[in-house]
Amino acid sequence: MEVTHDVLILGSGLAGLRAAVEAARVSQDQLDIAIVSRVQLMRSHSVCAEGGTAAVMRPEDGDSLELHAWDTIRGSDFLADQDVVWLFVQEAPKEILQLDHWGIPWSRRPDGRVNQRPFGGHSFDRATFAEDKTGFFEMHTLYDTLQKYARVKRYDECYATSILIDNGVFQGIALWDMTTGDFFLIRAKALVMATGGACRMYGFTTYSLTATGDGMAMAYRAGMPLKDMEFVQFHPTGLIPSGILITEGARGEGGYLVNNKGERFMQKYAPSKMETAPRDIVSRSEITEILEGRGFSGPDGLDFVHLDLTHLGAKKINERLPLIREVTIKFAFIDPIEKPIPVRPAAHYCMGGIDTNIDGATQVKGVWAAGEVGCESLHGANRLGANSTAECLVWGKITGEKAARHAMTQKSLPPVPEKKLRDEEKRVFQQVGHGDGSEDVFVIRTELQRTMDQNVAVYRNGPDLDTALKKVRELRRRIERVKVTDSSRVYNTNLVAVLETTNLIDLAETIVAGAIARKESRGAHSRRDFPTRDDINWTKHTLAHYSPDGPLLEYGPVTINMWNPVERKY
Ligand SMILES: Cc1cc2nc3c(=O)[nH]c(=O)nc-3n(C[C@H](O)[C@H](O)[C@H](O)COP(=O)(O)OP(=O)(O)OC[C@H]3O[C@@H](n4cnc5c(N)ncnc54)[C@H](O)[C@@H]3O)c2cc1C
Numbered sequence: 001m002e003v004t005h006d007v008l009i010l011g012s013g014l015a016g017l018r019a020a021v022e023a024a025r026v027s028q029d030q031l032d033i034a035i036v037s038r039v040q041l042m043r044s045h046s047v048c049a050e051g052g053t054a055a056v057m058r059p060e061d062g063d064s065l066e067l068h069a070w071d072t073i074r075g076s077d078f079l080a081d082q083d084v085v086w087l088f089v090q091e092a093p094k095e096i097l098q099l100d101h102w103g104i105p106w107s108r109r110p111d112g113r114v115n116q117r118p119f120g121g122h123s124f125d126r127a128t129f130a131e132d133k134t135g136f137f138e139m140h141t142l143y144d145t146l147q148k149y150a151r152v153k154r155y156d157e158c159y160a161t162s163i164l165i166d167n168g169v170f171q172g173i174a175l176w177d178m179t180t181g182d183f184f185l186i187r188a189k190a191l192v193m194a195t196g197g198a199c200r201m202y203g204f205t206t207y208s209l210t211a212t213g214d215g216m217a218m219a220y221r222a223g224m225p226l227k228d229m230e231f232v233q234f235h236p237t238g239l240i241p242s243g244i245l246i247t248e249g250a251r252g253e254g255g256y257l258v259n260n261k262g263e264r265f266m267q268k269y270a271p272s273k274m275e276t277a278p279r280d281i282v283s284r285s286e287i288t289e290i291l292e293g294r295g296f297s298g299p300d301g302l303d304f305v306h307l308d309l310t311h312l313g314a315k316k317i318n319e320r321l322p323l324i325r326e327v328t329i330k331f332a333f334i335d336p337i338e339k340p341i342p343v344r345p346a347a348h349y350c351m352g353g354i355d356t357n358i359d360g361a362t363q364v365k366g367v368w369a370a371g372e373v374g375c376e377s378l379h380g381a382n383r384l385g386a387n388s389t390a391e392c393l394v395w396g397k398i399t400g401e402k403a404a405r406h407a408m409t410q411k412s413l414p415p416v417p418e419k420k421l422r423d424e425e426k427r428v429f430q431q432v433g434h435g436d437g438s439e440d441v442f443v444i445r446t447e448l449q450r451t452m453d454q455n456v457a458v459y460r461n462g463p464d465l466d467t468a469l470k471k472v473r474e475l476r477r478r479i480e481r482v483k484v485t486d487s488s489r490v491y492n493t494n495l496v497a498v499l500e501t502t503n504l505i506d507l508a509e510t511i512v513a514g515a516i517a518r519k520e521s522r523g524a525h526s527r528r529d530f531p532t533r534d535d536i537n538w539t540k541h542t543l544a545h546y547s548p549d550g551p552l553l554e555y556g557p558v559t560i561n562m563w564n565p566v567e568r569k570y
Contacts, residue, residue: 002185002416005034005153006407008173009400010160010215011194012037013046014135014389015371017142018095018396019192023404024149031407034186036155036175038210042139045196045208046392049135050323051249052127053393054386055092057114063124065089070563072387075121075278076380077523077533078565079228079541079558084358084378086562088387088394095393096128104141106130107320117320118252119385121278121570125252127386132247132323135389155186160214161428161499163191163222163367164416170366171414174424178496181489183425189410190366190403193219193354194396197372199232201504201511202347202457203449204302206238206245215373217503219354220510224362225543227375227556229352229507230514231524233383234458236282238346240304242331246324246343248385250309251275253320257286258306258340259294265305270570277570280382280524283345287458290344298342306340313337345458349388351379351524352514355543360399366406368399377541377558381523432495437483441497444475444482448501451475452508460515461528469512473550476505510544513551518542535565 006027009020012035020035037044056063068089073080096114100106106114107129119127130137146152157178164171164185172187198213199205220226236257237246251257257275259265269285270277277285286305289295295303309317309324314337317325321336328336353375360368360376368374371392378391431437448471455468479502486494520534521527539558544551 001182002187002421004187004413006031006188007033007190007192007403008186008188009033009035009192009194010173011044011196011371011373012041013044013194013196013371014049014138014142014392015396016044016192016194017139017146018393019194019370019400019403020152021142021145022397022400024146024152026401027404027408029149029151031151031404033152034155034188035152036158036160036173036186038157038159038214040156041154042143044139045211046389047136047139048208048245049138049389050132050245050247051252052117052119052129052134052386053096053138053389054119054122054126054384055096055128055390056089056126057093057096057116057128063126067123068126071122072378072384073563074568075382075384077382077568078535078539078560079380079522081358081377081559082562083559084376087358088378088391091394092390095390095397099138099141102141102145104130104137117249118276120248120251120276120282121273121384122386127249127252129249132249132321138389159496159499160218162424163218164420165222165364166414168365169414170364171416174421176428178491183428185416185421187413187416189407189413191368192399192403193367193369193373194371195373197350198504198507199347199350201448201452201508203453204238204243205347206235206243207347212500212504213507214500214503216353217506219362219369220506220544220546223546224364225355225545226510227352227355227377227541227543228514229350229510229544230518230542231351231381232347232456232511233279233349233351233524234283234345235348236279236286236345237307237343239328239332240302240342240344241299243346244327244331245346245348246307246328246341247321250307250321250324253316254312256308257282258308259289260296261294265289265294273570278382278384280526281570283458284526286345296342298344302344304342304344307343308340309336310338310340349383351375351381351383359402360395361402368403370395370399381525428499429489431482431484431498432489432492433484433487437481439478439482441479441482441494441501444479445497445501445504448472448475448504448508456512456515459526459528462516465512465516469509469516472505472508472512476509479505510551513553514542514544517553539565
């Protein structure tokens with residue numbers, strides 16, 4: 001079976017919805033648009049975004065585009081492409097206003113202007129927020145706006161398994177409809193990849209269960225290089241023991257990080273920024289405190305430090321951080337009004353992703369990527385908090401427009417031979433009902449997560465990374481022998497786990513290989529055996545190309561046209 005559309009948006013998170021709205025808007029509802037999501041639209045991971053969206057909204061009070069650009073570039077440890085950052089800071093305020101016009105309930109200041117809170121690494125209070133449910137309200141606003149357009153068709157709970165490309169030109173996406181068991185093809189003139197990040201390869205993570213890097217892995221296997229994959233962000237405040245995020249907004253609102261001696265230890269590591277230093281620095285500080293015996297002992301090796309909000313008082317916590325209070329009570333049985341919250345660094349964000357240019361265009365004609373799946377090189381080696389939702393909005397808009405304009409110039413759809421789809425269907429369902437495989441996917445996934453948690457985390461070193469690579473390659477061989485005991489094609493969650501885990505293994509290999517090769521410490525990639533940044537040899541982007549024997553690495557230049565790299569101190 002096949003269906004056709006003009007523009008296909010793969011993913012219904014913030015980036016996907018923003019792209020869909022823009023594609024519908026610029027084509028004045030003339031184009032026929034499909035949005036595909038492996039979950040029901042509003043269950044996309046973006047609804048979890050809590051603390052805010054960064055943009056310069058108060059130049060009259062002292063903020064400026066230059067300052068936002070400088071914060072982002074310094075935060076990136078000088079690996080961001082500076083032309084990309086400049087475009088971003090100019091476009092982000094327009095997106096905040098656009099959402100305002102579409103009806104988002106931004107939290108307000110007493111004079112009616114949008115409120116903004118401090119966030120890590122920003123030198124001005126520029127995280128625009130809607131309580132501590134920013135992503136939820138942004139998603140609802142985009143979804144409501146999309147209702148104005150008639151020619152948008154949704155494919156919810158459809159799992160994409162591969163991108164079909166012929167001679168460097170996009171043809172379509174192969175999809176498994178999990179609600180019916182059908183396997184089908186969507187052909188389209190243009191594709192926007194908006195499938196999000198991949199940190200579910202870690203055990204202790206803030207991510208939704210469905211953020212398994214499918215889009216990155218599909219693109220990689222289809223021949224699109226992945227850029228800067230070795231840079232994985234660890235958020236300093238993952239709640240013990242689940243990893244659920246305690247937003248940076250909690251520190252932005254004045255929360256303290258405290259060790260077992262009652263000291264605000266950030267004084268030692270980032271005296272000017274304290275708890276609102278960039279995430280790579282705060283995460284390293286916490287792990288150093290724990291390793292040097294000043295942490296608290298936690299379950300399953302999850303030793304922690306304290307995030308103390310008690311001095312903020314009930315009124316502020318209830319007004320500004322209601323979700324954090326609810327989550328902490330429900331998942332740690334602690335009321336943050338009364339007691340400190342146990343936290344430690346949790347895998348949180350992929351700085352790397354599908355290689356794109358400044359417009360979000362990939363190397364395949366007709367394919368763009370936006371949001372966390374893509375890497376236009378905004379975040380470099382370390383993302384600043386609140387810059388991701390802003391990135392989703394900015395590049396959602398850019399790629400939605402580019403894809404729509406491209407589709408409007410294409411007269412016909414590239415054909416796809418029937419055999420190509422049948423071969424893909426065979427590949428996807430080959431293990432279904434074959435209970436005779438020797439491996440259990442859940443065991444394989446747990447081993448992958450344990451390996452990544454132990455060896456590819458906040459601090460890294462050569463021998464640990466080598467151990468991780470060996471293990472990841474072993475798991476890749478073992479997953480070939482996996483059993484899928486469920487024989488149904490409808491909601492076969494056993495099969496979903498196999499597809500996801502295969503994707504996570506491929507991506508883990510790119511992360512580890514990139515980390516082994518990069519013999520320096522920069523941003524979130526911190527090697528004990530190469531503890532300093534090496535600007536002469538390593539101011540360059542990593543590109544990982546797929547090969548059946550593992551990633552082939554090459555390197556590309558970083559655009560530096562505003563500020564030369566300097567030592568990074570806070
Ligand atoms: C808990 C938490 C809080 C955060 N808070 C903030 C914040 O306050 N500010 C900020 O700037 N950033 C924040 N971030 C980061 C930010 O939320 C994410 O980077 C961003 O929302 C990603 O959006 P996205 O549109 O790229 O992808 P997602 O929202 O992850 O959406 C991905 C979409 O792709 C679909 N998809 C994936 N694979 C497939 C497949 N195989 N087939 C079909 N569909 C597929 C999914 O169904 C989904 O619709 C936070 C992250 C976390 C984990």
